[in-house]
Amino acid sequence: MKLINRIGYYLGGFSIGLIILAFFLNGKKVSCDYGPEARVLKNINSKELIYDEAVLQAFKNIQLDTFGARQVLRYGELTINSESRKKPCGFYKIEGLISEQLVQFTIENCDSIATVKQVEFK
Known part of the structure; x- marks a missing residue:
């Protein structure tokens, strides 16, 4: 069999x-979260999220809602530091934009809940 025929069969089968695969995976919630940052963000978003009173008050002062915070926690940029592997709960910092303002959250990630401990507006 000639090389051109082999390439044709290969490309046809491929x-x-x-x-x-496009038909089987269409509409499925398939994700490829292999990096450490993506896995941590997925882990935080799969848990119940609790906001400290100071964080809720800061949101109220600048008239923001928790929906924007949830978007930052889902798609933000994660900083892994030395406190990330603390037992029983690790601390993470997540940065993102809410209403074109840079926001940094400090998250306490425990086994069953994630708590937003601090928010900084930059």
């Missing part, structure tokens, strides 16, 4: 496989 494209059919991609189309089948």
Whole structure:
């Protein structure tokens, strides 16, 4: 069999496989969270989220809601530091934009809940 025929069969089978996968995986909640930052963000977002009173008061002072905070916690940039592996709860810092303002959250990530301990507006 000639090389061009082999390449043709390979590309034909490969494209059919991609189309089948597109139909099977269409609409599924499939994620590829392999990096350490992505896994931590997914872990924090899968838990019950509690806000400290100081954080809620800071939101009230500048008239923001917790929906923006939830978006930052889902898509923000995570900083892993030396307190991340503390037992029983690790501390993480997550930065992101809420209404075009840079915000940094300090999160206490425990086994069953995640608590927003501090918020800084930059």
